[in-house]
Amino acid sequence: MTEYVDAGHAVDWGTLSGVPGSAPPVARNVDYQRILQARSTEPQNWLTYFGAYDGQRYSLLDQINTDNVRRLTPAWVFQCGPAGLQAGGSTYAFEATPIVVDGIMYVTGWDGWVWALNAVTGQELWRYHHATPFDTSLCCGNVNRGVAVAQGKVFVVSPNAHVLALDAETGKCVWDRTNGDVRAGESATLAPLVIKDKVIVGSAGGEFGVRGHLDAYDLETGEHAWRTYTIPKPGEPGSETWPADGEQWARGGGNPWITPTYDPELNLLYTGTGNPAPDFDGDVRPGDNLYTDSCIAVNPDNGALVWHYQHNPHDLWDYDSISENILFDQGGRKFLGHFNKNGYGYVLDRTNGEVERVFPFVDRIDWGEIDSKGQITVKKYPDKEGEPVHFYPGPGGGKEWTHAAYSPRTELFYVPVQDVGATATRRRREFKEGIPYWGAGVAVDSEGMAGCISAFDPATGREVWRWRNEVPMCASVLATAGDLVFAGEPTGEFNALNARTGELLWQFQCGSGHHSSPMTYSAGGRQYVAVPSGWGGWIEGFAPGMLAGTHGAALFAFALPE
């Protein structure tokens, strides 16, 4: 036999892609001060997950407006298909919000992907891929919602619960910390948030009976700064809301799996927490189960919990309260707006968590009723073993994680609404680490779905207009100073609505459904609206009638013709 041919040493897969492997140093000077003023002083950029710390998902850009949006056209498309087998190959979704800094876009995919793109041309500049175990516990699909950018670094979490800092110019890893225990069923999906010298992240895995936590790391070194558990240990404040005997607190869930908002004047971080575990079997965890299904206000310097408001004490319907807490001011007062899975919108005083107003935002609510001051009357829940109980909204919620927007111009909230019911049948089970811990069999209605984009006046809770859809609206909304509201549909259409009337002004079929967050930016004097399109995630939970919707993975950037 002849000698073996020398095949050499394996190379980075990305070197065989035409990708240059470097991006301009635009992120070096992004710091806390710039992020503080993100909307007002540099509206051309989208510097942080919600566009600004207040979570309004509102942009001052108005080149694209109600008069000309009909001429909007694709400027470029970025696509990425996987090679080989990946975790959740049937459930991945393109859920991210892109970040843009001075013409460079940083965006995540699923399965550990991070890309830097030229925001004018769509050219890929570098890529990072964190190898994800095929057997990672992912309750709701292989997803990630984006990055944070500061001081020359790109911060991202991986499906196997790592927190990474990448060099923003090369995509190479600068530091890597393990933030969760994959053997316990923990994972991570949210976009990190940079505040001062720290990067804030939350854990995921509430369907596996973990103990939720919010963490902060030094953004330069990766040194762990603090951890705040969302479920108190015995003896800690709030522990009286858990059974005194047993270890239900240790598997209580409450994961803060969506990026917080932040008020710099109050120095308070507002984060929502997820469902208690087991989701539907409340008998094993009598009590209110703090701090699950809550908005918690946290000091970002040390993780101290300052106040809390629990939307769903002793949740029995999987009504996570993780969705955004939008900060807005009216009449000289500091408020916080939140649209809960339970079908109700909340306006809280964000200085102390006191209720200002509660109002329904979805048509069909029959699990219970909440009055305008937050008083709850429970009507039905899966309380008997083996007995099916149907309720509205289903566990996907009247709105899931996908974000509402608030326009200071119109003083209205814009809400993506899912009107879907479900049947849960309680089935008690023992807890085993790493195994789903729901306590019920659940089938969400695949027929009789409805959805809409609704505009609400936070001063009254009144619905001002509604744009109706035949299927639920399962993607975040973007509001702009052009008096436009952008919203994607599960069937692939990307829509522009008149922010004052709800009239549909423009539509583009992206080829795959929307379960992500559109954003806008400007480069070279041209405004773009970007949206990831790639249907997936926990579809069986929020829109099972669209379970077979076409998969995809494309990022579209739209602009007016030059």
Place this chain on the structure above:
Amino acid sequence: MATPTDDRSQLVSKLGLDRQNGAALGRVLATGNIGEAEEGPDGRMRATIRIKPDELVYDPSVLILPHGGDLDIEIINDDLNTHCALFPSNGDSQFIWLVNHSRGTASINLDGPGYYWYSSPTGNDEGRGLTGAIVVLGEVPPEARLDRPQQPRP
């Protein structure tokens, strides 16, 4: 009817699940050998993977690592056809082209625990059998574990 574990390998062979153009068109995934990586004094791990003639299977097809970290692989194509390997690795996957009767190396980094697939992304090598698994044993670092009493596992 379920098959006792002890009889599984015999049944796989009897049915022809572990060869080309036997029971199926190709070789059913993960029906190859299981091997363990060696760990050096510096903590780096080493393994050799071969592609056997006319079998379209990596040998071992399931490679066990005692923990996460760096792994150096020698990969040898003993087959009479050209294949390749795309290994998972933090940062970027590692690719090597393997013409007939060739030998090369790859260095990868993986977290633990969990398992990862690698494959030969050419034609349908992956479906015919050239898809292997790397299993990483162990626990996450102590600082990443939840502050709670030891919990029962399956």
